[in-house]
Amino acid sequence: MARLGYQAVRRSRPIRAYPPSYWDSQASEWDELVRRPKNPHQFYYLEADYLISSVLEKPMQALELGCGTGGSTAVHRRQVAQLVATDFSLEMVRRAARGVRDPVRFVVADASHLPFRDRAFDVVFSRGVLLSYVPDPSRTLEEARRVLRPGGKLAMDAMNRISGGRGKVSRLFHTIGDRPAYVEYAMREGRQIRRIHWLSETSPLAARAKKEDRPKTRPRNLQAHVASVEQYEGRLFRAGELKELLEAARFKDVRVTPLGHLAYTLGFADDSTQRFARKHRRPLSKLYLQLADHFRLETAWHLLVRAVRR
Ligand SMILES: C[S@@+](CC[C@H](N)C(=O)[O-])C[C@H]1O[C@@H](n2cnc3c(N)ncnc32)[C@H](O)[C@@H]1O
Structure with a gap:
């Protein structure tokens, strides 16, 4: 198998990935952190959710990777027939299971070694840049592919390699x-x-x-x-690298969308503009996504990739 994307990522040394114990320690404060008014999550999580929703359909059997405390799980549960939500942090999964009301099957699992049979799901999704946190993104994508049926959909985000700000x-x-x-x-x-x-x-x-x-x-x-x-x-990805990785893992129709340009308003705009952006973040984010193809990929906070399993 041609593994161009794999090679591109392998050119650099492996990352020192955050272990489950680190994420366990984050679990109690995660929801509060994400909700902070100045936090860029206000925008790029919302935008990721809109794009993930665009690949979900009511009859689907869905798998979520890196579900964390279940913020993303709760958003998407009712958009599919069945959802299995996974994370390798026991504390995150415990919180998610307590907080998500709709029926979801929660499983503690590493995204690189999924305990599911081949072709079990119609869609695999993830919000919160899991792909940037796993030690071997190719391996994670191959696992996602393995558990997807042919023609199944993938939607997940990753941290972007933003140009500028280096060394700060x-x-x-x-x-x-x-x-x-x-x-x-x-x-x-x-x-x-x-x-x-x-x-x-x-x-x-x-x-x-x-x-x-x-x-x-x-x-x-x-x-x-x-x-x-x-x-x-x-790990920070360039859009081209992500695309290559997906194609090397035998996904087709790969689309990369920039996320989070509106989040710049939270850090740099005057107070009234910031208030406006927060108050109207839903319609603004929808509008932004309509226009997203006109924004520069290199300056987006995150990138969201959608693709179809070959
Ligand atoms: C930034 S949080 C996002 C959580 C949630 N999806 C959200 O949007 O709020 C990333 C999550 O990925 C999980 N994670 C990181 N590496 C993982 C791996 N190899 N397998 C499964 N989960 C992993 C972490 O435990 C953490 O809960």
Whole structure:
């Protein structure tokens, strides 16, 4: 099999993927994080949901990958006959199972090793850039293909390799699952890198984590305050790379749509424009998607790919 996309991604070293324990620690605060008014999720999640909805049909047997706390599950459950929602984080799945009212079968499963028979589903979807988090995206796409029937649909998003902003480091004190941390965050060499310095509970810096303080430079003498350090990465894709990967995994009719251009209003517009954008995010997002083919793929926050299994 020609594996061009596979090769393109393999040219770079493998990412250090976030383990399930990291996502477990995110579960209790995930919904609140996504709802924050200034968070770009306000737009790119909504837009992803509209595009995912466009491939769902009422009689379908559907599989969701990386369902998290079930935000995306709840949106799409009634659009199909049956939905199996999966995630490899037990804590995420527990929360989702508590929160989603409509009948859904929840399964704890790694998207790269799915416990389902071949050709079991009419559609596989995912919201929340799972493809950027898995260590081997080709493997995940091949699993998706395996469980899809021929002609079945795929819709999933990924982090875009936005041009510009390279080398800029964002710094933040915050708590992750109640533990105080100082986090450095950067985009470099096609990956989103998050370096988590877990602060010792007795450190005076721990108080800054509660306030979500954003220092401009790395705190002096940091090592003296740190109990341990972890670094995780997400993979950033160019639209062409994504397309190649999908085709190498034997999908056809691949369409890549840019997501999140409207999210720029949240960070950069004046207050009244920001308020307007938030208040009207649904009609604005629909309008944006009508026009999406005219926006530049290279400047989108996320990319959503839709394709058909050969
Ligand atoms: C950014 S969250 C999105 C959650 C949810 N879909 C939403 O839209 O709110 C990404 C999710 O992918 C899950 N995930 C990451 N790698 C995974 C893997 N290899 N297999 C299954 N789930 C994975 C994480 O546990 C997390 O819940």
